Amino acid sequence: MSVKKIYLDNNSTTPCDPRVVEAMLPYFNDYFGNAASRSHPFGWQAEEGVDYGREQIAKLINVDPKEIIITSGATEADNLALKGVYEMYKRKGNHIITLQTEHKAVLDSCKKLEKMGADVTYLSVQRDGILDLAELEAAITDKTILVSIMWANNETGVIQPMKEIGEICAKHGVLFMSDATQAVGKIPVDPKATGVHLMAFTAHKMYGPKGVGALFVNRKNPRVKVTAQLDGGGHERGMRSGTLNVPGIVGFGTAAELARLEMDKDAERLSKLRDKLEKGLMDNLEEVYINGNVEHRMPHVTNLSFKHVEGEGLMMTFNQNIAVSSGSACTSASLEPSYVLMALGLGDDLAHSSIRFSLGRFTTEEEVDLAIDALTKGVNHMRDLSPIWEMYKEGVDLESVEWTEH
Amino acid sequence: MAYSEKVLEHFKHPKNVGTLDKTKKTVGTGLVGAPECGDVMRLQIEVDESSQTIKDAKFKTFGCGSAIASSSLATEWLKGKSIEDAMKIDNMDIVEELALPPVKIHCSVLAEDAIKSAIKDYKTKNDLAD
Numbered sequence: 001m002s003v004k005k006i007y008l009d010n011n012s013t014t015p016c017d018p019r020v021v022e023a024m025l026p027y028f029n030d031y032f033g034n035a036a037s038r039s040h041p042f043g044w045q046a047e048e049g050v051d052y053g054r055e056q057i058a059k060l061i062n063v064d065p066k067e068i069i070i071t072s073g074a075t076e077a078d079n080l081a082l083k084g085v086y087e088m089y090k091r092k093g094n095h096i097i098t099l100q101t102e103h104k105a106v107l108d109s110c111k112k113l114e115k116m117g118a119d120v121t122y123l124s125v126q127r128d129g130i131l132d133l134a135e136l137e138a139a140i141t142d143k144t145i146l147v148s149i150m151w152a153n154n155e156t157g158v159i160q161p162m163k164e165i166g167e168i169c170a171k172h173g174v175l176f177m178s179d180a181t182q183a184v185g186k187i188p189v190d191p192k193a194t195g196v197h198l199m200a201f202t203a204h205k206m207y208g209p210k211g212v213g214a215l216f217v218n219r220k221n222p223r224v225k226v227t228a229q230l231d232g233g234g235h236e237r238g239m240r241s242g243t244l245n246v247p248g249i250v251g252f253g254t255a256a257e258l259a260r261l262e263m264d265k266d267a268e269r270l271s272k273l274r275d276k277l278e279k280g281l282m283d284n285l286e287e288v289y290i291n292g293n294v295e296h297r298m299p300h301v302t303n304l305s306f307k308h309v310e311g312e313g314l315m316m317t318f319n320q321n322i323a324v325s326s327g328s329a330c331t332s333a334s335l336e337p338s339y340v341l342m343a344l345g346l347g348d349d350l351a352h353s354s355i356r357f358s359l360g361r362f363t364t365e366e367e368v369d370l371a372i373d374a375l376t377k378g379v380n381h382m383r384d385l386s387p388i389w390e391m392y393k394e395g396v397d398l399e400s401v402e403w404t405e406h
Numbered sequence: 407m408a409y410s411e412k413v414l415e416h417f418k419h420p421k422n423v424g425t426l427d428k429t430k431k432t433v434g435t436g437l438v439g440a441p442e443c444g445d446v447m448r449l450q451i452e453v454d455e456s457s458q459t460i461k462d463a464k465f466k467t468f469g470c471g472s473a474i475a476s477s478s479l480a481t482e483w484l485k486g487k488s489i490e491d492a493m494k495i496d497n498m499d500i501v502e503e504l505a506l507p508p509v510k511i512h513c514s515v516l517a518e519d520a521i522k523s524a525i526k527d528y529k530t531k532n533d534l535a536d
Contacts, residue, residue: 310445310469313469313470316409316414347442348441385423389468390425398441404438404440
């Protein structure tokens with residue numbers, strides 16, 4: 001018997017929309033040329049596909065196509081923005097401000113820059129995952145060249161007050177960069193109106209193909225430049241060398257256009273389904289907590305902790321047919337629970353008990369119903385097995401138990 | 407990461423889940439691990455006093471699939487064993503039986519600790535030398 005597989009892990013990656021695949025196909029053989037070949041029609045056709053894709057991508061975020069630097073994905077775009085800005089502007093100062101809850105592509109790039117002489121401030125967030133604006137402003141010094149704050153968090157879906165951050169950066173004349181991987185294509189994102197000067201995002205989180213992303217780099221007021229991190233043919237206005245991924249860019253463009261046209265409808269439908277999922281689980285089960293701010297968050301995401309149940313074990317009860325992800329340590333090689341949830345001030349125990357659900361364009365109501373059912377059964381199974389659930393039910397104060405940490 | 411068939415089987419149909427009366431003199435209880443670490447195991451044995459063999463074993467575990475499988479397997483192995491033989495159960499035996507990957511070896515260590523801790527509790531209650 002084959003069981004229906006349910007995918008609720010769209011923050012990890014999304015399936016390609018069939019309309020995206022269709023748009024890409026001719027660029028694998030009919031128009032296979034190198035977009036940099038200026039001297040024959042094969043090159044011209046490929047270039048046309050790239051130009052159109054770039055326009056579609058730019059239109060989604062309301063910027064000029066010339067401000068879009070194509071990369072291999074958001075990780076590369078984050079690396080290019082941080083390292084490229086540091087190299088370009090380090091004579092002006094060596095201080096960078098970011099958040100403890102950023103994606104590893106940002107955090108690890110910052111770690112690398114520290115080795116190269118940068119001074120990095122990793123701001124903490126409040127209990128709801130949102131940064132403290134006053135703390136940000138207080139952290140800015142005359143050596144600060146860049147503030148890097150993610151638009152929406154991958155684990156919790158929490159959205160930062162981007163406009164207010166943009167105003168603070170403008171007031172102090174500091175560049176503002178954002179990893180907007182989880183936000184672009186899902187909610188309205190307009191970097192120029194928000195005061196964002198550099199912004200990383202990627203196709204595969206918005207129903208486009210893997211292996212293609214972009215960095216928006218503001219061209220006017222201020223004119224921002226980044227030092228290239230790859231040497232070669234000087235593509236992408238000298239900021240990112242390498243033959244362009246023509247089918248990828250065409251697919252990215254189509255995905256961007258579909259997102260622009262369908263975003264509102266998708267968001268409205270998915271937030272209802274997300275709320276249904278949350279309510280269903282909270283009605284069926286005791287001791288379920290939502291992690292992160294519930295007003296300022298992505299419409300398709302919820303991160304829940306099921307107290308006294310270990311996340312990976314819980315996933316094992318249904319992961320033959322339902323895909324979600326967990327902040328449990330057991331899902332990572334390091335045995336440390338999610339640093340994002342820890343930064344929210346969750347105890348280790350709640351971090352270990354967390355599950356992230358991220359719905360997507362192809363999620364149906366029937367799937368959400370099945371997930372509520374499977375999760376309820378799974379949590380009950382795990383609680384029947386859990387000594388700390390039993391102790392909690394008997395009224396034992398778990399804080400007073402002397403645990404043998406290992 | 408894929409789980410071995412044996413881990414899956416113990417996880418789906420755990421053996422000997424439950425609670426023994428910890429106030430009984432013949433019952434030894436071991437509670438090891440910590441919620442902060444993502445693993446807590448409670449393993450209990452009931453000893454037949456005349457033969458000094460383990461006549462029953464129960465567990466409850468908060469943890470990942472491998473931790474649950476390790477404790478389920480441990481209770482299976484304990485039943486019918488003498489205290490002396492139970493002390494000889496080594497975590498690597500569990501690793502081998504369940505084909506645990508290196509990242510899950512700590513689960514087997516915890517199970518061994520739980521066994522030793524339950525036996526220690528029984529011995530303390532009955533004034534038996536370690």
